[in-house]
Amino acid sequence: MMQRAIQSVTVLGATGSIGISTLDVLARHPERYSIFALTADCKWQLLAVQCLQYHPRYAVINNEAAAKLLASELREHGCKTEVLLGVEALAQVAAHADTDVVMAAIVGAAGLLPTLAAVNAGKKVLLANKEALVMAGGLFTRAVTEHKATLLPIDSEHNAIFQCLPNHRADYLAQGLVSSGVRKILLTGSGGPFRTLPLADLKHVTPEQACAHPNWSMGKKISVDSATMLNKGLELIEACWLFNARPEQVQVVIHPQSVIHSMVEFVDGSVLAQLGNPDMRTPIAHALAWPERIESGVASLDIIATARLDFSAPDYERFPCLRLALQAAQRSATAPAILNAANEVAVAAFLNSNIRFDQIAQIIDEVLQRQDVVEPDSIAQVIATDQTARQLAHAVIEGL
Ligand code: NDP
DSSP states (O other): OOOOOOEEEEEETTTSHHHHHHHHHHHTOTTTEEEEEEEESSOHHHHHHHHHHHOOSEEEESOHHHHHHHHHHHHHTTOOOEEEESHHHHHHHHHOTTOOEEEEOOOSGGGHHHHHHHHHTTOEEEEOOHHHHHHHHHHHHHHHHHTTOEEEEOSHHHHHHHHHSOSOHHHHHHHOSGGGTEEEEEEEEOOOTTSSSOGGGGGGOOHHHHHOOSSOOOOHHHHHHHHHTHHHHHHHHHHHHHHTOOGGGEEEEEOTTOOEEEEEEETTSOEEEEEOOSOTHHHHHHHHHTTSOOOOOOOOOOHHHHOOOOOBOOOTTTOHHHHHHHHHHHHOTTHHHHHHHHHHHHHHHHHTTSSOTTHHHHHHHHHHHHSOOOOOOSHHHHHHHHHHHHHHHHHHHHTO
16 A cells, blocks of 8 residues: 655644634644644743643744743743744745645634735645735735645534535646536534524624624634624635635525535535534545545534424625625735634624624724725735725724
C-alpha cells in the first residue's frame, strides 16, 4: 500500500470554537496530520495547554504581555514551540513553506490578511472566516485562482452545498451554476434563539440570551450574528463567491432543526440535501480529508428521533439585518465590506451592553447609507473601506 505523506496543518484561531473542534478532529488522525502552528489573540493559557499537547513548531499570539507569559510557561515545561508575536507573524506561519493546510478560523476582519497570505502561498485553505470572503470576495477569489490555492468551505451550509454540487467544480466556477444544471441553492438557517420571540421583546434581549443558540455552540460574535440573522446574509454573500452564484440564485430557508445543512436544486427538479448532527467537526473533517472521508467523532444522526423537519420563509421585519445583507449582496463592490465592518462594531457594542439588540440593524443601515460604495481594486482599498465604516459606526453609536 502507498504511504500517504503526513500533512502539516496551521490552525489560525486555535483557541476559538472552530479551532478547538479542528484540533479534536486532527488528534484523531496522527497518521495523517501534524500540527505546524497554532494562533490566538490573547488567550495564552489555553494556547499553552494546546502547545503542550500538540507540540507545534510555532505559536502566534497578538498581545505582547501574553506572548511573554506563554513563552515562559512553555519553557518551564520544556516545550520547544517557538512563540511569535503579532499580525505579521500570523501571515508568516500561514504562508510558511512547511505548512500544507491552513484552517482560517480567526473571527472577523482580523482574519483577512493571514487568510490571504495562505491563499497567496497556494495552500489548501479551509475557510471558516467568512468575513474575509465577504469583505474582499472578488480580489480573494482571483487570488485563489492565480496562486492555485485550494479553497474549501467550513461553514456547515457551504460545506453542505459543496457536497451537493457536481464534482466538476472548475466548470461552475468558470461558467456559472446554470451550465452545471443547477437551478438554485437553498441556504438553510435555524432562525436563531429569537425566531418566535414577540417582536416587541427584541428590544430587551441580553447578550447572554443572544449567545444561547438553540442548536450550535459557537463563538460570541457569530452567535449574535445568528440571532440577528446577519450571519445568514454574510453566508449568502459567501455562497455567491464560493460557488459563482448570483444573489437571486440563493434562497434563504428557515429550518429550525438544523439537521439539513443546505440544499441544491437542479434543473430536472432534483433537490439534494446534506444532513447531519449540528456539530462542526463534520464539515471540518470533510474539508481536511477531501476528497477522501475520515472519522470526525460526530455521533450518527438518529433520523427516527429527528422525526420532523420544518421549513419556512425568513421574516424580514423580525430580521432587518438579513434584508440589509441581501441589499449589500446585490450592490456588491465595497457594500459587503461596509456591512461587515459596521456589524462588527455594532455587535461588540451590544456584547458590551452599550447598545440594544435592535440597534445593531439601525447602525448598519446608517453606515451603509453614509458611505460611498466603489469597486475595490486592491486589498488596501478594502481595508481602508473597513476602517472608514468602523469610524462611521462608532459615530452612529455615539449619536444614539
Ligand atoms: P471564536 O470567537 O470562538 O474564536 C475566534 C478565534 O480567533 C480565537 O482563537 C481568537 O483568539 C482569535 N482571534 C480573535 N480576534 C483576533 C485577532 N484580532 N487577531 C488574531 N486572532 C484573533 O470564533 P468561532 O470559532 O466561533 O468563529 C471563527 C470563524 O469561524 C468566524 O469567522 C465564524 O464566522 C466562523 N464560523 C464559526 C462557526 C462556529 O460554529 N463557531 C460556524 C461557521 C463559521 P482568542 O481566543 O485569544 O480570543
